[in-house]
Amino acid sequence: MIFNPEKECMSREDLRKLQSERLVKIVKHAYDNVPFYKKKMDELGVKPEDIQSIDDIVKLPFTVKTDLRENYPDKLFAVPRKDIVRFHASSGTTGKPIVAGYTAHDVENWAEGTARCLAAFGASDEDTIQVSYGYGLFTGGLGAHDGATKLGAAVLPTSAGNTAKQIMLMEDLGSTGLCCTPSYALFLAEEIEKLGVKDKLKLKFGAFGAEPWTENMRKELEDKLGIKAYDIYGLTEISGPGVGGECECQDGTHLWEDMFFPEIIDPVTLQPLPEGQEGELVFTTLDKWGMPMLRYRTRDLTHLNYTKCKCGRTMVRMGRILGRSDDMLIIRGVNVFPSQVESVILEFPEFQGQYFITVDRINNVDTFQIDVELREEFYSENSADMEKYKSALTARLISVIGIKPDLRIVAPNSIERSMGKAKHALDKRKLQ
Numbered sequence: 001m002i003f004n005p006e007k008e009c010m011s012r013e014d015l016r017k018l019q020s021e022r023l024v025k026i027v028k029h030a031y032d033n034v035p036f037y038k039k040k041m042d043e044l045g046v047k048p049e050d051i052q053s054i055d056d057i058v059k060l061p062f063t064v065k066t067d068l069r070e071n072y073p074d075k076l077f078a079v080p081r082k083d084i085v086r087f088h089a090s091s092g093t094t095g096k097p098i099v100a101g102y103t104a105h106d107v108e109n110w111a112e113g114t115a116r117c118l119a120a121f122g123a124s125d126e127d128t129i130q131v132s133y134g135y136g137l138f139t140g141g142l143g144a145h146d147g148a149t150k151l152g153a154a155v156l157p158t159s160a161g162n163t164a165k166q167i168m169l170m171e172d173l174g175s176t177g178l179c180c181t182p183s184y185a186l187f188l189a190e191e192i193e194k195l196g197v198k199d200k201l202k203l204k205f206g207a208f209g210a211e212p213w214t215e216n217m218r219k220e221l222e223d224k225l226g227i228k229a230y231d232i233y234g235l236t237e238i239s240g241p242g243v244g245g246e247c248e249c250q251d252g253t254h255l256w257e258d259m260f261f262p263e264i265i266d267p268v269t270l271q272p273l274p275e276g277q278e279g280e281l282v283f284t285t286l287d288k289w290g291m292p293m294l295r296y297r298t299r300d301l302t303h304l305n306y307t308k309c310k311c312g313r314t315m316v317r318m319g320r321i322l323g324r325s326d327d328m329l330i331i332r333g334v335n336v337f338p339s340q341v342e343s344v345i346l347e348f349p350e351f352q353g354q355y356f357i358t359v360d361r362i363n364n365v366d367t368f369q370i371d372v373e374l375r376e377e378f379y380s381e382n383s384a385d386m387e388k389y390k391s392a393l394t395a396r397l398i399s400v401i402g403i404k405p406d407l408r409i410v411a412p413n414s415i416e417r418s419m420g421k422a423k424h425a426l427d428k429r430k431l432q
Contacts, residue, residue: 186221214343299324
């Protein structure tokens with residue numbers, strides 16, 4: 001189902017006209033009301049009147065995460081505090097969090113974007129959607145909740161954790177949709193399998209986001225839960241879940257360009273890249289008034305596809321996020337993303353999708369350790385069997401990432417599970 005055909009299927013020409021109109025207004029709003037943006041634009045010799053169309057977006061300065069921390073808590077707000085109706089904050093564990101402020105209009109737009117995503121996943125006002133993202137400062141819970149409400153669906157706001165109760169309510173109330181991180185969905189799937197209640201559930205689809213995940217993880221979740229698993233995208237600095245989402249074609253994530261203008265840049269030169277080329281995703285908010293963002297560098301690495309989708313939507317499609325430029329591990333000169341490791345592990349039926357990477361430097365040499373869980377039915381005291389599994393996975397990892405890890409097979413359920421965003425790597429070199 002297409003929630004808003006007028007916007008989601010508008011011609012590229014009409015969309016570009018709308019983007020231009022909105023960019024002109026939001027740039028003037030940011031310049032006039034946010035000293036940070038006035039200073040940044042003045043330093044570049046750019047005035048609001050220099051922005052006449054969406055093509056002029058390249059004249060604007062970039063915004064990065066440290067800018068938000070340095071302007072904590074509300075120096076990037078562009079409206080009086082009385083007009084802010086909600087705050088959210090990042091889940092960062094060091095230093096000041098990133099705080100986002102929303103006007104009532106911003107919250108309404110956010111709900112609109114999330115409702116579009118849920119409709120694209122096949123949801124309607126006849127569904128019961130279980131929101132297992134955390135509620136609170138994290139954008140996931142309330143973002144999914146408001147989108148489902150706008151769609152007219154019943155919401156089961158379980159938040160994260162209390163897994164046994166989650167599954168009981170999922171069964172008893174007949175949840176048809178599940179919103180959570182893919183790592184928590186995998187944990188739920190494992191517990192559902194242990195309880196033997198999969199056939200009693202009515203789940204049809206899952207809206208998974210807040211962390212990168214792979215096609216192999218999608219297959220794992222679809223097989224274990226008997227659902228269609230969809231990617232939903234968002235970030236605290238721009239908006240929560242609902243900046244974009246996949247459709248029934250599962251051929252890229254539609255970004256709602258009438259509200260969020262995407263660019264792909266070279267993360268080194270900062271120059272825009274041609275359509276289809278892989279680089280860093282940058283967003284400018286076109287209709288967010290509480291805390292507008294100009295050319296925010298997400299650090300997410302992906303590409304954009306502007307061809308019309310078979311579903312009928314004309315909005316650009318974003319390819320799967322390969323990782324974050326700031327999450328990349330450089331080990332002995334080789335670039336390694338946790339998502340690459342996950343994808344390889346899930347190629348093997350013997351292994352769970354649970355793993356942890358530890359990187360260290362000992363005697364001036366980088367070490368690269370991966371702990372990975374075997375499934376219970378394959379775990380054995382027979383060292384020959386364990387060595388066979390280890391050798392096969394090690395060889396495949398070397399072929400994909402180009403470096404040999406110290407692979408350690410660990411017992412089932414021995415790696416800590418996450419109720420929210422999963423942490424899959426620790427770089428101890430940064431602690432030295």
